[in-house]
Structure formats: C-alpha cells, structure tokens
Amino acid sequence: MHYNSIKKGIFINRPNRFVANVLIDGITETVHVKNTGRCKEILVKGTTVFLEESSNLNRKTRYSLVAAYKGDTLINIDSQAPNHVVYEAILQNKIKDFKDVLTLKKEVTFGKSRFDLYFENKSEKGFIEVKGVTLEKDGTAMFPDAPTVRGTRHILEMIDVVNNKYKGYILFLVQLKGVKCFTPNKEMDPEFDAALKKAKSKGVEILVYDSIVREDGLEIGEPVASTI
Numbered sequence: 387m388h389y390n391s392i393k394k395g396i397f398i399n400r401p402n403r404f405v406a407n408v409l410i411d412g413i414t415e416t417v418h419v420k421n422t423g424r425c426k427e428i429l430v431k432g433t434t435v436f437l438e439e440s441s442n443l444n445r446k447t448r449y450s451l452v453a454a455y456k457g458d459t460l461i462n463i464d465s466q467a468p469n470h471v472v473y474e475a476i477l478q479n480k481i482k483d484f485k486d487v488l489t490l491k492k493e494v495t496f497g498k499s500r501f502d503l504y505f506e507n508k509s510e511k512g513f514i515e516v517k518g519v520t521l522e523k524d525g526t527a528m529f530p531d532a533p534t535v536r537g538t539r540h541i542l543e544m545i546d547v548v549n550n551k552y553k554g555y556i557l558f559l560v561q562l563k564g565v566k567c568f569t570p571n572k573e574m575d576p577e578f579d580a581a582l583k584k585a586k587s588k589g590v591e592i593l594v595y596d597s598i599v600r601e602d603g604l605e606i607g608e609p610v611a612s613t614i
Contacts, residue, residue, distance in 0.1 A: 424531050425454075460600075462562070491504045
C-alpha cells in the first residue's frame with residue numbers, strides 16, 4: 387500500500403482521539419488521526435511523525451497522521467491500512483494460507499455480520515477478519531490497546547462462519563517490524579482474550595504477520611509466532 391503525498395512532522399499533542407496537533411514546516415497544524423486507539427506509547431510529544439496530505443481542498447484537516455517513530459522503530463498507525471495490505475497480499479500470493487484464490491471480495495455480509503474479506507479457491511470458501519496491531523512491549527505485539535466490544539463481537543461471529551462449513555480466519559497484521567511474538571492483551575480486555583481462545587478451539591484459524599513499514603507505505607512481512 388502506497389501513500390501519494392507524505393509530509394514529515396513533529397507530534398505536539400492529541401486533544402481527542404480524532405485529531406492531533408503537529409508541527410509541520412514550522413507551523414502548528416491540526417491533523418486527522420487515522421487510528422481511534424490510544425497509541426499512548428507511540429504518540430509522545432516530540433515524536434517524529436509522517437502525514438498523508440489530502441488532495442481534497444474541502445476537508446477540515448489538510449493532513450492525516452499515518453505513521454510515527456517509537457525509538458528507532460517506524461510504526462504505521464493507519465487503522466485503514468491493514469485491510470488494503472492483506473487484500474493486496476492475497477492477490478499477490480504472499481500469504482501461504484490463501485494461495486491461488488479465485489475470488490476475493492471486500493466487506494461481505496454473512497448472516498448479521500459483515501467481515502473484511504471473503505475468498506474462494508478450488509476447494510474452500512471462507513471469511514477473513516483483519517485486525518491491525520500497533521501496540522508493542524519488549525518485543526511482544528499485543529491487541530487490543532483499548533477495550534473493544536466490537537472486536538470481541540467479530541471474533542465470536544467468526545465461530546458461526548465455521549459452524550456453517552466455511553473457513554474462518556482472524557488475521558492480525560502487526561504494523562511494525564521486529565516483534566518476536568504476538569499475544570492477546572488480556573490485561574486490557576479479558577473478554578477479547580477469552581473470545582479469541584474460544585474461537586481457536588472451535589476451528590477458527592488465527593494468523594499473525596508483521597509488516598514492512600516505510601514513510602510512504604506498508605506491505606505484508608513475515609509470519610509471527612503467537613501465544614494464543
């Protein structure tokens with residue numbers, strides 16, 4: 387996934403989860419934050435950040451914050467990016483679990499649920515729910531970074547997919563490089579942790595990949611071990 391126009395800035399503060407103040411070319415700009423998670427360990431005053439400049443002159447904010455450095459590690463925090471990255475990776479046969487896919491669709495409804503991706507190959511049909519991961523601590527990637535009722539519901543709904551003879555996948559895309567493993571953030575959201583473990587026991591496949599992060603883009607990386 388590639389961003390067309392990127393600017394470098396310095397993070398100042400985040401008045402609410404939707405906007406931040408960033409110093410760009412010596413001017414303080416209010417920018418859109420493309421992630422409603424907390425990101426407190428990433429968005430620290432003085433942090434170098436990267437922003438996508440919009441071509442829409444009618445937008446309230448000219449820029450969207452899409453990536454930031456945490457120490458020497460560049461982290462993509464664009465919550466819309468993982469779906470695009472996984473979609474592209476499947477089309478390019480970069481994920482071994484989804485080789486030779488014949489049909490791939492976005493935002494497909496099953497029952498009362500709408501999942502990120504639907505796929506078909508010669509022998510299988512199934513649904514994929516993608517979760518972007520930005521929280522990292524001591525080499526371990528964790529999700530979520532804030533309680534997520536919606537995320538827990540998605541996990542439990544995937545069990546219905548498997549019960550109806552479809553394949554069901556939860557794919558966590560870690561939006562940085564260099565993590566050693568992934569684990570659900572039980573301390574932050576015990577219900578999500580329990581739902582994920584239940585889904586795995588019922589036959590839902592759990593996949594974790596890291597990412598190759600650039601200032602102007604993001605692409606799928608390598609599989610990451612998990613402790614689910």
